[in-house]
Amino acid sequence: MSDQIIEVRGLTKKFKNITAVNNLDLNVYRGDVFGFLGPNGAGKSTTIRMLLSLIKPTSGSIKIFGKSIKENREEILRQVGAIVEKPDFYLYLSAYKNLEIFGKLSGADISKKKIMEMLDIVGLSKRANSKVKTYSHGMKQRLGLAQALLHDPELIILDEPTTGLDPQGMKEIRELILYLSKTKNKTIFLSSHILREVELIASRMIIINKGSAQVEGTVDDLLNMDKLTVTFEIDKLDDAINMINNSEWKEKMGSSSSREISFQLVHNEISSLNRFFVERGFSVNSIIPIRSLEDFFLKITEGDGK
């Protein structure tokens, strides 16, 4: 099996006069947690629907596991688990029954024990026999994750998986994704507009806007593409400023206040500057990078970052 799990070339989808996805190229490799970023209406869900053959592309090609989804749909989907937008279930059935149905449809031999284990992983085992209509949005989201993982797929496509979850729930989902990636060696395709989420867990990412790719690469590379405004809170600030003025960091120094100095840095310079202060006996109380992926994302989608 190829190490390239998803290969998309020139993918385009037009709805009458609207181009939802425009000539998109994508590369997802084995073991990636691939962040698929874009603002609302950027074409993320349309792309995911095409990946899963829910909608047909106007042009372009999609290969998953090295095979065309058009000709090998069933074979490919056996190895794919997905949440597309919000997970919707048969509300008049219990969570257990829903998973039993989707388990049977997945073609795998899913035992009762396996279903209960999965419900346990997402924290729903005590409500296994409750009808889904009694579930909160967050519970449905977790059940969605359970159905995506039920047949132990190689590739997991998650469309905004933390939407509607409380901070603790979001953290749990992030941890679960990292666990699946690192321990179970799953490839994760994660669509999100919550940029912090992608920044925390993705290894590679693409940002799309108005149906077109804006930039693609590793998260580290993209973070280092542009300078960050990093604020250091340091004791003995006047001494620190004097020392900075006599060092190579002088050019990177920005504004200062009574307790803080700001610098224009690229990502990997933060630790170097921190070391610079510490080795000279200063106490660094806090480092606040105010230029995060979110800034980068906003800049890209506003059109001036390319």
Add this chain to the structure above:
Amino acid sequence: MTTLIRIELLKIFRKWRTYIGFFAIGALVIIVQIALYFTGDNYIKAMTRGFQDSFIMVGNLFNGYLVANLVLGGLFIHIPFLIVLVGGDLLASEATAGTYRMLLTRPVSRLKVVTAKYCAGLIYVFLLLAWLAFLSLGVSCILFGTGELISFSGRLIIFSRDDVLWRFAGAYGYSMLSMSTVFALSYFFSSMVENAIGPIVATMAVIIIFIILSALPIDFLKDLSPYFFTSHMIQWSGFFNDPVDYKKITESALVLSGHIVGLYLITTYLFIKKDILS
């Protein structure tokens, strides 16, 4: 495929709307049986009034067969509504609920999904008609006994008791074809929309319009009438003629079968080509 059909049957029979048809038929048949139990003799007298001076009526004319025949004729135009409640919901409800996204991202072909739902829907139609047969024929025979069957199909015909059951079997079998056509139409509409109300209303509208057009005493519409499937739905009553016009029944059965297959093929084509946007 069997697994898919089982899943679809589970979904159908876990919805309360599925039981509306069974309750409605149960209630109506029981009410008719109770009414006839108390006033059945009057009904026979009224039916045979014109013949009483010329014939002497002997034997058990008011019996389970007569009740079953009356119920079948009376309910036949209402059963389609009970069918479309389920048929119109089968595909549209998946779109409404958003469960297409879950269902169609599984390694199952769309052809199998649409066929399994169609088969499950036909099983529902069969069960509904079996329920009707059980109540109107089975229970009526227990309550009222058996005997000769009086039939009025333009003229008075009396069938001997051993010449009746096969006619009912034919009539219920033909009803299955008629109601399957209604189901196929509602299923077709269901594939095109994302709300079950639309297919239900559309199917009933088509049936009502065709029935009205067929009934109007206008030559042009009379000529069109054979092309309306509703004109062929009522051929079940042909089994209570003597002699039975098998040619006419067969022709109508073929027209209905053509509708059932044709609508299935069109629905399947639309469903396979459909972009899932819900």
